[in-house]
Amino acid sequence: MAKIECIRCGNEREQASDVLYGGKLGDTIRSSVCYVCWAEWQDTEVKIINEYRLDLSDPNHRSFMTQKMKEFLGLLKAG
Numbered sequence: 112m113a114k115i116e117c118i119r120c121g122n123e124r125e126q127a128s129d130v131l132y133g134g135k136l137g138d139t140i141r142s143s144v145c146y147v148c149w150a151e152w153q154d155t156e157v158k159i160i161n162e163y164r165l166d167l168s169d170p171n172h173r174s175f176m177t178q179k180m181k182e183f184l185g186l187l188k189a190g
């Protein structure tokens with residue numbers, strides 16, 4: 112597993128695996144986010160789904176979730 116400098120915590124750690132996002136976003140996550148922060152996001156994701164009662168088969172809910180993920184991981188700064 113490659114080491115990366117994490118955009119969120121600033122530590123040099125192994126990159127996130129088990130990233131289910133594809134395309135450019137998936138590539139960005141894998142190359143910018145460490146496995147620790149990714150695990151934290153996965154915990155947070157579950158809480159957000161429960162809090163907002165999201166249905167991830169709904170595209171609007173999925174894009175809401177993607178936005179939350181970018182905020183959480185600090186990917187908005189990266190553009």
Ligand SMILES: [Zn+2]
Nearest residue numbers: 117120145148
């Ligand atoms: Zn990190």
